[in-house]
Amino acid sequence: MVGILKRTGLAVALPLVLFVGWYVLSAGSTNFYAPPLSRILTAFGDTWQADRLQADVAPSLLRLFAGYLLAALIGIGLGVAIGLNRRLRATVEPVLEFFRAIPPPVLVPVIMLFAGIGNGMKVTVIVFGCIWPILLNTVEGVRAVDSVVLDTARSYGVNGPARLTRVVLPSAAPQIAAGLRQALSIAIILMVISEMFAASNGLGFTIVQFQRSFAIPEMWSGIILLGLLGFVLSLLFRLAERRALRWYEGLRAAQRAG
Amino acid sequence: MLEVKGLRKVYRSGSREVEALRDLTFTVENGELVCLVGPSGCGKTTLLRCVSGLLDPTAGDVRVNGQAVDGPPKGMAVVFQEYGRSLFPWMTVRDNVELPLKQKKVDKKRRAELVAESLDAVGLSGSESAYPWQLSGGMQQRVAIARAVAYEPQTLLMDEPFAAVDAQTRADLEDLVRQLWKRLGVTILFVTHDIDESVYLGQRVVMLSSSPTVVQDELIIDLPAERDQLTTRAAPRFIELRTRVYEQIQAAKKNTGK
Numbered sequence: 001m002v003g004i005l006k007r008t009g010l011a012v013a014l015p016l017v018l019f020v021g022w023y024v025l026s027a028g029s030t031n032f033y034a035p036p037l038s039r040i041l042t043a044f045g046d047t048w049q050a051d052r053l054q055a056d057v058a059p060s061l062l063r064l065f066a067g068y069l070l071a072a073l074i075g076i077g078l079g080v081a082i083g084l085n086r087r088l089r090a091t092v093e094p095v096l097e098f099f100r101a102i103p104p105p106v107l108v109p110v111i112m113l114f115a116g117i118g119n120g121m122k123v124t125v126i127v128f129g130c131i132w133p134i135l136l137n138t139v140e141g142v143r144a145v146d147s148v149v150l151d152t153a154r155s156y157g158v159n160g161p162a163r164l165t166r167v168v169l170p171s172a173a174p175q176i177a178a179g180l181r182q183a184l185s186i187a188i189i190l191m192v193i194s195e196m197f198a199a200s201n202g203l204g205f206t207i208v209q210f211q212r213s214f215a216i217p218e219m220w221s222g223i224i225l226l227g228l229l230g231f232v233l234s235l236l237f238r239l240a241e242r243r244a245l246r247w248y249e250g251l252r253a254a255q256r257a258g
Numbered sequence: 259m260l261e262v263k264g265l266r267k268v269y270r271s272g273s274r275e276v277e278a279l280r281d282l283t284f285t286v287e288n289g290e291l292v293c294l295v296g297p298s299g300c301g302k303t304t305l306l307r308c309v310s311g312l313l314d315p316t317a318g319d320v321r322v323n324g325q326a327v328d329g330p331p332k333g334m335a336v337v338f339q340e341y342g343r344s345l346f347p348w349m350t351v352r353d354n355v356e357l358p359l360k361q362k363k364v365d366k367k368r369r370a371e372l373v374a375e376s377l378d379a380v381g382l383s384g385s386e387s388a389y390p391w392q393l394s395g396g397m398q399q400r401v402a403i404a405r406a407v408a409y410e411p412q413t414l415l416m417d418e419p420f421a422a423v424d425a426q427t428r429a430d431l432e433d434l435v436r437q438l439w440k441r442l443g444v445t446i447l448f449v450t451h452d453i454d455e456s457v458y459l460g461q462r463v464v465m466l467s468s469s470p471t472v473v474q475d476e477l478i479i480d481l482p483a484e485r486d487q488l489t490t491r492a493a494p495r496f497i498e499l500r501t502r503v504y505e506q507i508q509a510a511k512k513n514t515g516k
Contacts, residue, residue, distance in 0.1 A: 151338070152338060155310050155311070156357070156361065156409065158357060158358065158361050159361070162357070166346075166349075171346075173348070247347055247349075247391075248348075250391055251347045251391045254391040254392070255391075
């Protein structure tokens with residue numbers, strides 16, 4: 001119990017110091033572009049009411065989830081196929097490395113040409129940007145499945161779909177999860193960027209609108225909201241990951257102890 | 259009956275060729291317990307992978323009850339040396355034992371019976387819900403043996419199964435193998451590098467040469483069927499037999515200049 005309190009205390013301490021520091025240092029600020037935190041917080045309460053959450057935050061989140069889920073499905077699906085097939089891997093791996101090296105925001109204007117400026121474009125941008133860590137990690141994870149594990153599965157007749165769902169995917173799961181974790185933060189970045197380029201609603205759009213209309217405290221409050229959103233999503237991800245990969249944590253702890 | 263005839267395996271990588279097995283011929287009668295023993299690095303594992311249908315031989319063939327082996331045969335189970343890699347760490351003990359049975363389309367009720375019986379037979383009742391990595395090395399190898407037993411094989415291959423457990427656990431597990439063999443009437447091919455173990459366990463010992471491997475000699479172990487770690491290992495006949503095997507293994511090493 002004391003341990004948990006201590007850990008929570010340590011985790012909360014630095015954010016608290018930063019927050020208080022910002023609050024105190026900015027209290028007397030007369031700079032128009034860096035208003036006191038107290039004003040930003042007031043703006044936060046006034047700005048992010050139910051109607052705006054529904055009008056701007058909900059569409060952003062929907063795009064984010066649609067793009068992220070699609071990227072996960074395609075990335076894991078393709079990754080398994082590539083990881084299991086040596087010849088396919090040799091053929092596509094250099095190309096994948098090339099695509100991965102392209103900074104995804106660069107593609108926003110290009111994708112706009114093809115997919116317009118609607119939700120389709122934003123989802124496409126998110127998929128295109130965050131699929132790479134998922135895909136490449138899945139390929140690695142599937143390729144790295146232990147040869148003894150595969151021999152065991154084969155000699156006990158674990159073939160076909162069961163081989164995939166009961167052996168290959170669980171074995172690659174820790175690495176796939178690492179890819180999914182990286183992809184989540186990329187997805188959030190791309191959600192905002194795609195909305196900044198061309199949109200009529202959404203978080204990125206709203207923040208740019210505030211900036212252009214010199215509603216500076218509101219703009220800052222939007223940035224804080226984005227930060228909180230990213231934080232909560234990664235927290236949820238970690239919780240889900242810890243639940244799904246409890247065996248992996250245990251295995252690693254056992255290996256360290258042994 | 260398990261027949262190995264003229265088995266040869268050459269590994270090729272580029273222009274380099276390594277002849278692991280040169281010419282192996284031996285048979286194991288139904289219900290027999292035969293130990294294969296040879297110097298380290300004599301291609302025992304290669305041989306076992308060929309016999310279990312996991313590896314295609316370069317020449318010669320393996321037959322189980324007259325049927326040529328060209329993939330893992332149905333009535334065969336394998337216990338691998340690396341229990342830590344052969345058991346699936348993402349599954350509980352129960353699921354590990356049950357998965358091959360599911361693949362064999364054994365119905366649910368019978369599956370539960372087989373899992374319970376086999377875990378009971380290896381002395382692990384009550385560990386069904388544990389994960390393999392929560393168990394000691396010896397217990398993990400017991401789970402692997404239970405998985406093989408539950409599979410109800412006619413032929414059981416064991417690849418240096420006790421090489422990685424401590425000496426006392428090893429003695430217990432040797433007795434367990436003898437006891438299961440007598441009770442179930444399976445054919446067992448037991449590969450080991452431990453000369454005493456081969457004499458203690460087997461009805462017959464097949465000695466292998468160094469790589470490129472041929473059969474060096476065969477020896478009938480005419481010890482009583484009831485064996486005991488204390489009295490059998492101290493019996494003059496046991497010592498005679500182990501000396502014979504030891505001499506042959508030494509001779510095998512000399513022949514190849516190692």
